Amino acid sequence: MKFKFGKIEEEIITRKDFSLKKARKFLSNETICVLGYGVQGPGQALNLRDNEFNVIVGQRKNSKSWDNALKDGWIENKTLFSIEEGVEKSTIIMFLLSDAGQIAVWPKIKKYFSSGKGLYFSHGFGLTFNKKTKIDTPKNIDIFLVAPKGSGTSLRRLFKEGKGLNSSYAIYQDYTGKAKKRALSIGMGIGSAYLFETTFKKEVYSDLTGERGSLMGAIQGLFSAQYKILRENGHSPSEAFNETVEELTQSLMPLIAEKGMDWMYENCSTTAQRGALDWWKTFRDINIPIFINLYKEVSSGREAEKTILSNSKKNYRKNLKKELKEIKESELWKTGKIVRKLRP
Ligand SMILES: NC(=O)C1=CN([C@@H]2O[C@H](COP(=O)(O)OP(=O)(O)OC[C@H]3O[C@@H](n4cnc5c(N)ncnc54)[C@H](O)[C@@H]3O)[C@@H](O)[C@H]2O)C=CC1
Ligand SMILES: CC(=O)[C@](C)(O)C(=O)O
Numbered sequence: 001m002k003f004k005f006g007k008i009e010e011e012i013i014t015r016k017d018f019s020l021k022k023a024r025k026f027l028s029n030e031t032i033c034v035l036g037y038g039v040q041g042p043g044q045a046l047n048l049r050d051n052e053f054n055v056i057v058g059q060r061k062n063s064k065s066w067d068n069a070l071k072d073g074w075i076e077n078k079t080l081f082s083i084e085e086g087v088e089k090s091t092i093i094m095f096l097l098s099d100a101g102q103i104a105v106w107p108k109i110k111k112y113f114s115s116g117k118g119l120y121f122s123h124g125f126g127l128t129f130n131k132k133t134k135i136d137t138p139k140n141i142d143i144f145l146v147a148p149k150g151s152g153t154s155l156r157r158l159f160k161e162g163k164g165l166n167s168s169y170a171i172y173q174d175y176t177g178k179a180k181k182r183a184l185s186i187g188m189g190i191g192s193a194y195l196f197e198t199t200f201k202k203e204v205y206s207d208l209t210g211e212r213g214s215l216m217g218a219i220q221g222l223f224s225a226q227y228k229i230l231r232e233n234g235h236s237p238s239e240a241f242n243e244t245v246e247e248l249t250q251s252l253m254p255l256i257a258e259k260g261m262d263w264m265y266e267n268c269s270t271t272a273q274r275g276a277l278d279w280w281k282t283f284r285d286i287n288i289p290i291f292i293n294l295y296k297e298v299s300s301g302r303e304a305e306k307t308i309l310s311n312s313k314k315n316y317r318k319n320l321k322k323e324l325k326e327i328k329e330s331e332l333w334k335t336g337k338i339v340r341k342l343r344p
């Protein structure tokens, strides 16, 4: 269906436009292999399985993810295989290893991509930055992506509630003439609410900007700045945490999600409205140079380079854990832990 966003018209593929039934029928002769069972792997594989697609999992043996796959009911040598076997046995390969993991594994699996197979990503990273990732795909296969706009954990949870996450889709290479239908079918099969079109490059540039910016990086920065100033002015942890995080997630974000920012403003006091209307542009304006710089770092490939370097190290999990600990053990988030427990 076409929708007008301001002056821009976009085609949005809804569940009515491309039904699950149609998707299932289109892929009825295909075997889909989900490679990797980290965060997106389980979300997408389990939704496909519950939606009755022919799906198997390929995962490195003797790993935590392998054990998780067994726990989720995948059966060794029937629906759960090594990565190489999984690729060999299937016609569409969903490359859901971490972006750094894809670099390490690609040389071992590329020989199994015979003519006409489909290679699926959930990120534009591997191919947009292929000078760095060395993922050199053959010309005689289909290559496409569906990128859920959210965590694999949420994708699964919302699916179980009968809801869904929005996803983007993109075609990189259409060898068989069926790439778009393959992409849309899997997009619906994994439980997308709707699908909007992008390119591999646009997907990765926007995704890296979003997660470094307002979705993850900027929001933690903003929270910790406000919390710090409240605390320095003698406010208690309870007061500072409630006024920075708890009120936002419990009371105000649901209102924004329901009917937009103006609706949230309308449901606050006229005092709050006056102040928020006066201050929001100041926050926008000081952030614009930061976002300009962030986008440059992303589109130049420098962010990708840093990510690859850091996440390809042997001890990267340990290092990440250490860095996460800094957040977890901050007074702000330690306060949050107690506050969450006190919710009725
Ligand atoms: N985490 C998320 O919710 C989202 C992820 N994506 C994208 O989806 C893809 C998968 O990401 P995640 O699920 O976060 O990955 P992840 O970090 O959870 O890892 C997935 C799997 O990769 C395997 N792996 C890592 N290194 C390996 C290696 N050297 N050899 C063999 N296996 C290895 C791990 O065992 C794990 O099962 C990525 O392209 C990511 O950017 C897209 C949207 C959201
Ligand atoms: C969950 C998601 O879409 C992110 C933040 O882009 C990611 O995990 O890479």
Ligand SMILES: [Mg+2]
Pocket: 148, 149, 150, 207, 211
């Ligand atoms: Mg994302």
Ligand SMILES: [Mg+2]
Pocket: 207, 208, 211
């Ligand atoms: Mg991302």
